[in-house]
Amino acid sequence: xxxxxxxxxxxxxxxxxxxxxxxxxxxxxxxxxxxxxxxxxxxxxxxxxxxxxxxxxxxxxxxxxxxxxxxxxxxxxxxxxxxxxxxxxxxxxxxxxxxxxxxxxxxxxxxxxxxxxxxxxxxxxxxxxxxxxxxxxxxxxxxxxxxxxxxxxxxxxxxxxxxxxxxxxxxxxxxxxxxxxxxxxxxxxxxxxxxxxxxxxxxxxxxxxxxxxxxxxxxxxx
Amino acid sequence: xxxxxxxxxxxxxxxxxxxxxxxxxxxxxxxxxxxxxxxxxxxxxxxxxxxxxxxxxxxxxxxxxxxxxxxxxxxxxxxxxxxxxxxxxxxxxxxxxxxxxxxxxxxxxxxxxxxxxxxxxxxxxxxxxxxxxxxxxxxxxxxxxxxxxxxxxxxxxxxxxxxxxxxxxxxxxxxxxxxxxxxxxxxxxxxxxxxxxxxxxxxxxxxxxxxxxxxxxxxxxx
DNA sequence: CGGGATCCGTTACGATACTG
DNA sequence: CAGTATCGTAACGGATCCCG
Numbered sequence: 001x002x003x004x005x006x007x008x009x010x011x012x013x014x015x016x017x018x019x020x021x022x023x024x025x026x027x028x029x030x031x032x033x034x035x036x037x038x039x040x041x042x043x044x045x046x047x048x049x050x051x052x053x054x055x056x057x058x059x060x061x062x063x064x065x066x067x068x069x070x071x072x073x074x075x076x077x078x079x080x081x082x083x084x085x086x087x088x089x090x091x092x093x094x095x096x097x098x099x100x101x102x103x104x105x106x107x108x109x110x111x112x113x114x115x116x117x118x119x120x121x122x123x124x125x126x127x128x129x130x131x132x133x134x135x136x137x138x139x140x141x142x143x144x145x146x147x148x149x150x151x152x153x154x155x156x157x158x159x160x161x162x163x164x165x166x167x168x169x170x171x172x173x174x175x176x177x178x179x180x181x182x183x184x185x186x187x188x189x190x191x192x193x194x195x196x197x198x199x200x201x202x203x204x205x206x207x208x209x210x211x212x213x214x215x216x217x218x219x220x221x222x
Numbered sequence: 223x224x225x226x227x228x229x230x231x232x233x234x235x236x237x238x239x240x241x242x243x244x245x246x247x248x249x250x251x252x253x254x255x256x257x258x259x260x261x262x263x264x265x266x267x268x269x270x271x272x273x274x275x276x277x278x279x280x281x282x283x284x285x286x287x288x289x290x291x292x293x294x295x296x297x298x299x300x301x302x303x304x305x306x307x308x309x310x311x312x313x314x315x316x317x318x319x320x321x322x323x324x325x326x327x328x329x330x331x332x333x334x335x336x337x338x339x340x341x342x343x344x345x346x347x348x349x350x351x352x353x354x355x356x357x358x359x360x361x362x363x364x365x366x367x368x369x370x371x372x373x374x375x376x377x378x379x380x381x382x383x384x385x386x387x388x389x390x391x392x393x394x395x396x397x398x399x400x401x402x403x404x405x406x407x408x409x410x411x412x413x414x415x416x417x418x419x420x421x422x423x424x425x426x427x428x429x430x431x432x433x434x435x436x437x438x439x440x441x442x443x444x
Numbered sequence: 445c446g447g448g449a450t451c452c453g454t455t456a457c458g459a460t461a462c463t464g
Numbered sequence: 465c466a467g468t469a470t471c472g473t474a475a476c477g478g479a480t481c482c483c484g
Contacts, residue, residue: 094313
């Protein structure tokens with residue numbers, strides 16, 4: 001049962017962990033930050049999770065008010081973050097900043113989809129954005145489509161194709177990880193691992209400037 | 223075994239959780255942020271942890287380079303954070319910011335000591351500090367002594383009595399939690415739940431200004 | 445008494461299979 | 465697609481015991 005292994009302490013850290021500290025919970029939240037998702041989207045993005053666990057965790061997120069179940073387009077059920085659930089962004093970002101310090105496992109398990117990208121890169125862009133930047137970019141990472149919308153110093157990253165992108169950038173998950181953690185330089189990343197198609201002239205530079213600044217956040221010393 | 227239940231994903235969040243995501247690990251780190259601690263300090267601060275788990279977790283922290291075992295004064299063994307381990311501060315702080323949004327359990331378990339306070343309040347003071355502030359304060363919380371040293375916009379919080387405090391402030395853990403989460407106002411906190419003894423005139427105001435600003439960080443909207 | 449190690453009953457997890 | 469059911473295994477919690 002969910003209530004048995006709780007800390008039940010006054011400490012706010014323990015209170016947080018009692019909601020989001022269980023195995024898989026933070027990774028589910030991570031994927032939900034890419035936008036509403038179906039059960040099977042989550043299952044495929046969370047490599048290795050058992051279905052009963054995904055069910056349990058989603059239910060706990062709903063009970064705690066971090067997520068809701070809602071109806072999507074063709075009668076499909078979607079899970080989405082609530083406002084409270086969206087507050088986990090900074091926790092996830094700091095976790096990513098910390099986790100980036102460790103070398104990746106030699107044979108990492110591949111996720112079935114790349115929703116995983118959205119939080120980390122989204123928050124990093126949010127912190128790096130300048131008020132002048134304004135564009136809609138489509139990021140194609142290993143064939144999956146993300147939309148990065150920037151305007152008035154506000155950034156949104158969604159796991160969906162863009163409607164009318166100013167720029168389309170194509171790259172790979174591995175290259176993004178390597179670049180953000182300093183394994184390859186930003187120049188090398190851009191030259192060797194990125195293809196850009198510009199629809200609105202100039203917007204390509206805005207995108208690369210923002211991505212460069214965002215990735216620099218992870219290039220932490222020592 | 224420690225390696226069996228790891229995510230082994232490329233995602234930096236998952237990589238972080240593979241080191242610090244196990245049950246109790248983040249709370250152990252939390253207590254270590256108050257300064258080097260003995261096995262039994264940790265055991266008593268972490269209400270309810272089993273000894274084998276504490277041993278396992280400490281060993282894992284050492285293996286991952288987040289903590290080290292070292293020798294203290296009277297031949298006692300101490301556990302301390304490494305530089306890498308100290309990098310968990312911001313993760314813990316964001317967890318505290320998030321956890322503070324949930325009402326405390328009705329009958330929370332009491333910790334055997336209050337090392338738990340150090341991270342949260344320490345980071346909050348660090349973020350709220352102004353360059354002019356400079357003092358050494360002793361915080362006596364439920365009879366336990368902390369030292370808050372402030373100089374040159376740098377803040378240190380240790381679980382130890384102060385050598386020559388400019389101010390001594392006495393209060394309770396519950397009142398601090400209540401004030402930092404907006405249950406009682408800062409004024410009421412200061413008037414009803416705090417006793418101050420000033421040794422260096424004026425420093426008392428500096429302390430209360432800093433604490434007020436720090437606690438305001440937690441008073442997040444909605 | 446500090447610093448653990450060992451044992452054991454219970455619980456959660458992971459894998460797979462199955463269902464509306 | 466969205467889960468439920470089952471089951472072996474690994475981790476947890478509590479207690480006790482050990483050793484310098």
